[in-house]
Amino acid sequence: MANWFCNNEPVEHVSISDRAFQYGDGLFETIAIREHKPRLWEYHVQRLAKGCARLRISMPDEDDLLQNLHDALRQGRAATAYCMAKIIVSSGAGLRGYGRNVAAEPAVFFGVFEATRQPQEFYRDGVNIVLCKTHLATKSVTAGLKTLNRLEQVLARSELTDSGAFEGLTLDADGNVICGTMSNVFFVANNKIITPSLDDCGVEGVMRRHIMTTLSEHELAVDIGTLHSTDLQDVDEVFVANSQFGVMPVKSCGDLKWPVGGVTQKVMSILADNGVVECGL
Amino acid sequence: MANWFCNNEPVEHVSISDRAFQYGDGLFETIAIREHKPRLWEYHVQRLAKGCARLRISMPDEDDLLQNLHDALRQGRAATAYCMAKIIVSSGAGLRGYGRNVAAEPAVFFGVFEATRQPQEFYRDGVNIVLCKTHLATKSVTAGLKTLNRLEQVLARSELTDSGAFEGLTLDADGNVICGTMSNVFFVANNKIITPSLDDCGVEGVMRRHIMTTLSEHELAVDIGTLHSTDLQDVDEVFVANSQFGVMPVKSCGDLKWPVGGVTQKVMSILADNGVVECGL
Numbered sequence: 278m279a280n281w282f283c284n285n286e287p288v289e290h291v292s293i294s295d296r297a298f299q300y301g302d303g304l305f306e307t308i309a310i311r312e313h314k315p316r317l318w319e320y321h322v323q324r325l326a327k328g329c330a331r332l333r334i335s336m337p338d339e340d341d342l343l344q345n346l347h348d349a350l351r352q353g354r355a356a357t358a359y360c361m362a363k364i365i366v367s368s369g370a371g372l373r374g375y376g377r378n379v380a381a382e383p384a385v386f387f388g389v390f391e392a393t394r395q396p397q398e399f400y401r402d403g404v405n406i407v408l409c410k411t412h413l414a415t416k417s418v419t420a421g422l423k424t425l426n427r428l429e430q431v432l433a434r435s436e437l438t439d440s441g442a443f444e445g446l447t448l449d450a451d452g453n454v455i456c457g458t459m460s461n462v463f464f465v466a467n468n469k470i471i472t473p474s475l476d477d478c479g480v481e482g483v484m485r486r487h488i489m490t491t492l493s494e495h496e497l498a499v500d501i502g503t504l505h506s507t508d509l510q511d512v513d514e515v516f517v518a519n520s521q522f523g524v525m526p527v528k529s530c531g532d533l534k535w536p537v538g539g540v541t542q543k544v545m546s547i548l549a550d551n552g553v554v555e556c557g558l
Numbered sequence: 559m560a561n562w563f564c565n566n567e568p569v570e571h572v573s574i575s576d577r578a579f580q581y582g583d584g585l586f587e588t589i590a591i592r593e594h595k596p597r598l599w600e601y602h603v604q605r606l607a608k609g610c611a612r613l614r615i616s617m618p619d620e621d622d623l624l625q626n627l628h629d630a631l632r633q634g635r636a637a638t639a640y641c642m643a644k645i646i647v648s649s650g651a652g653l654r655g656y657g658r659n660v661a662a663e664p665a666v667f668f669g670v671f672e673a674t675r676q677p678q679e680f681y682r683d684g685v686n687i688v689l690c691k692t693h694l695a696t697k698s699v700t701a702g703l704k705t706l707n708r709l710e711q712v713l714a715r716s717e718l719t720d721s722g723a724f725e726g727l728t729l730d731a732d733g734n735v736i737c738g739t740m741s742n743v744f745f746v747a748n749n750k751i752i753t754p755s756l757d758d759c760g761v762e763g764v765m766r767r768h769i770m771t772t773l774s775e776h777e778l779a780v781d782i783g784t785l786h787s788t789d790l791q792d793v794d795e796v797f798v799a800n801s802q803f804g805v806m807p808v809k810s811c812g813d814l815k816w817p818v819g820g821v822t823q824k825v826m827s828i829l830a831d832n833g834v835v836e837c838g839l
Binding site for chain 1: 562569570571572573574576577578579580581582583586613614644646649654655656657658660667669671692693695696697698699700705706707708709710711712713714715716718719730731739740759
């Protein structure tokens with residue numbers, strides 16, 4: 278059984294002329310499959326559509342995407358009750374040079390993988406994170422999007438090797454916290470929940486959006502704010518979130534320590550009731 | 559005959575797990591082959607080594623690179639007296655997620671293509687360029703490098719479709735001119751030659767380096783400076799440069815017009831005597 282599919286056929290290779298390989302010219306989504314269904318599907322589709330519009334790539338038909346995803350899950354090498362899927366949209370076959378062949382169709386790839394189940398004590402006791410030295414470039418025209426240009430995350434992630442940390446926070450060049458290498462970050466201070474703006478850099482995670490939407494339905498606001506790394510010592514609670522693991526309390530970042538506080542627990546409880554089963558473990 | 563080679567074998571495909579495809583995790587060089595030899599080879603190797611160091615990818619052995627390049631030229635689908643070659647260094651086969659498999663070896667690919675010969679009148683009369691709306695993110699940790707994360711150049715280049723322009727200048731978000739989509743740019747003002755700093759974004763072209771080094775040997779300084787797009791109206795001459803076409807005078811950018819001036823002609827003449835045959839056409 279295969280991991281990757283394109284046009285419903287198993288694929289192990291892509292054309293060396295594919296522009297995703299040559300220039301990172303494309304987008305991707307990493308989707309949690311829960312009870313055989315893609316969680317937060319509409320948010321993934323909407324982010325992908327926004328990315329396609331920004332990158333001027335034709336957005337694949339949404340029904341086709343869902344059908345092909347289910348076909349990949351049926352054929353794929355994973356227990357699909359609880360797994361993860363990845364969709365890659367490349368701008369397609371390339372000419373030499375940055376200019377696209379305007380006649381080229383986007384190529385869409387569907388990957389199916391076993392999910393990584395995080396230990397229960399991570400949700401109960403929190404995880405250790407670090408500050409990454411790799412900073413994010415600012416004022417990016419692809420800010421917020423999940424493009425295939427991910428060198429900053431690769432470099433930031435490589436700092437974690439041997440650290441034992443669950444995640445690393447990336448800052449902009451001015452030292453403001455933006456997001457994790459694979460997650461978004463939330464801070465609790467004076468009972469207010471704050472998450473950094475992603476207008477200039479970073480990725481707008483679908484779980485971040487789900488948290489903000491769901492909490493607002495419970496009359497809990499999440500403010501978009503600026504938080505300098507030196508302000509971390511003044512926050513009361515920290516949690517990180519992504520599409521796969523849901524919400525995870527943070528218990529330390531370097532020398533700073535936090536409890537798994539009441540606000541984080543309340544957020545996890547609300548999320549557990551709203552489709553993020555991991556938060557209820 | 560093939561265009562692409564890896565380990566001296568023709569290749570048309572790469573593994574879908576290759577991190578260049580998944581994340582743009584790698585570097586490339588585009589090399590002019592002149593009289594069967596790679597022009598400015600040492601500069602290409604030095605930039606690649608700098609990129610490998612910054613990206614923490616093992617730098618391939620320089621002698622192997624040159625040997626494999628010559629093997630690709632011998633086997634490749636191009637008249638190798640005058641063609642172009644592309645070397646792609648990917649961080650290699652991937653795990654899922656941003657973290658690299660530390661045991662993975664870099665994968666190196668060699669492409670051989672016909673050169674694009676620019677019309678003689680471009681060198682004589684100059685070319686038309688435009689200002690791109692796509693701006694470059696600043697304070698990038700990969701500033702100066704030729705990584706496989708090239709979405710900004712792809713988007714900027716796509717603005718040129720139907721414009722008839724030879725090149726587009728990209729600015730940073732503050733409106734400072736940084737470089738072209740596929741070239742570096744030089745301005746002449748009050749008989750001084752200025753080229754933008756690439757410390758925060760942009761690509762340090764090998765031809766830019768060759769120009770600066772060669773001119774300094776002729777006691778002609780090139781200053782690294784800041785030039786806002788609104789200052790373009792005050793410059794006397796403009797030229798662009800890259801590894802393939804050498805130096806090309808610019809005659810217009812939107813409504814602004816410039817002559818092919820004496821400094822540009824002198825630069826072209828010096829370069830023509832220093833291995834850049836295109837400038838002597």
